[in-house]
Amino acid sequence: MSQRQYYAPQGGHPSQKVMTTDRAMFTEAFAVIPKGVYRDIVTSKLPHWENTRLWVLSRPLSGFAETFSQYIMEVSPGGGSERPETDPGAEGVLFVVEGETVLTIAGEKYHMEPGGYAFIPPGSDWQLRNESDAPVRFHWIRKAYEYVDGIEVPEAFVVNENDIAPTVMPDCNEVWATTRFVDPEDLRHDMHVTIVTFQPGGVIPFDETHVMEHGLYVLEGKAVYHLNQQWVEVEAGDYMWLRAFCPQACYAGGPGPFRYLLYKDVNRHMALPYSKRG
Numbered sequence: 001m002s003q004r005q006y007y008a009p010q011g012g013h014p015s016q017k018v019m020t021t022d023r024a025m026f027t028e029a030f031a032v033i034p035k036g037v038y039r040d041i042v043t044s045k046l047p048h049w050e051n052t053r054l055w056v057l058s059r060p061l062s063g064f065a066e067t068f069s070q071y072i073m074e075v076s077p078g079g080g081s082e083r084p085e086t087d088p089g090a091e092g093v094l095f096v097v098e099g100e101t102v103l104t105i106a107g108e109k110y111h112m113e114p115g116g117y118a119f120i121p122p123g124s125d126w127q128l129r130n131e132s133d134a135p136v137r138f139h140w141i142r143k144a145y146e147y148v149d150g151i152e153v154p155e156a157f158v159v160n161e162n163d164i165a166p167t168v169m170p171d172c173n174e175v176w177a178t179t180r181f182v183d184p185e186d187l188r189h190d191m192h193v194t195i196v197t198f199q200p201g202g203v204i205p206f207d208e209t210h211v212m213e214h215g216l217y218v219l220e221g222k223a224v225y226h227l228n229q230q231w232v233e234v235e236a237g238d239y240m241w242l243r244a245f246c247p248q249a250c251y252a253g254g255p256g257p258f259r260y261l262l263y264k265d266v267n268r269h270m271a272l273p274y275s276k277r278g
Contacts, residue, residue: 004162004259005220006114007236008098008137009038009055009072023238029228029246033057035237038072047086051079051130054140058215058241065213065243067265068191071140075101080129085120091145092120093193094128095261097219099136102129105156112138115161117181117193121145121153139217139261146190146268154188161195175202175252187267194262198223200254207247212264214242221258225250 014036023034043053057070080101085092094103096116103110103118104127112118116138120126122145130136145153159181166177179195198221207226222235226249227242234240242248252258 004115005236006097007035007219009035009074009237011038011040011043011053011074013040023233025232027228027230029243031058031241032227032232032234033239033241035235038237043074046081048083049075049079049081051076052081057217057239065215065241067213068141068143068215068263070142070215070217070239070263072097072137073140074135074137075128075130076135077130077133080127082127084126084128085124085142087142087144088123089144090142091122091191092118092143093141093191093263094118094120094138095141095193096136096138098138099130099134100132101136101138102131103158104128105158110158112158113160116158117161118156118158119154119181120156124156126156141191141193141215141263143191143265148187148268151188154182154186166195166197172202175199176204184266189266190268191263191265195219196260196262198250198252198258200252200256200258202258203251204249207249209245209247211244211270212266213244214240214246214248215261215263216240216242217261219259219261221256222253223250223258224253 022036025032038055044056052075055072059069060066096112096114100113103112106125164179166179168174169176177197182189218234218236218238220236225232225234228246
């Protein structure tokens, strides 16, 4: 197996000689945020986080994708937070793409490095600290957990991608696989964050059109994506943000694997509007 790669933004600022035009786009069905957008000028800060900045890739947006937010966090040496999450109803997934950090959940410490994945249930007592001498960069995906009567909230866990065998998709000549951190049959979970891998030439052979919203961050390689009847070239570091029912397909361009971190909402009824009655 080839060494897995994880693209991480470095920030900075382009020179005045760089062309302004890029591949960024925002449509009624999808958005593409190319890696060249992750500059110092568009970073944000968070309450109770020290020596930390972040790029906000997506946020709940009425009439678009409404279920989740996704950040790329950059925590400098000595930085972190004793009060990282201010919303007691939010669940989270962390995925490390560069550097090392120490995550503490309910008093238990976990050392995380590239490929490290953590699921954090709502209401958890957790902290994060960069005890190394280099920045750590990781994705933080947040969702309001949807409680269901009779179904328990899933427990926290920390794993690494390299310790999980990918599941090969059927009828694809082993060119398409998904690394699943959560059992798809486990209805306690209302979101899945997985890693999808295509070998060069691999394809999604039809336009998927479904209710799940998506955040797709390209970890490695390049591909051409078919999004709502538009062909879009993407490469490592690019982010695709898809609303529900956005048609989507792709083919991997090579020469190496095409891999992305994928979010989707799952396992819950569709919320229904009700009129107020006197």
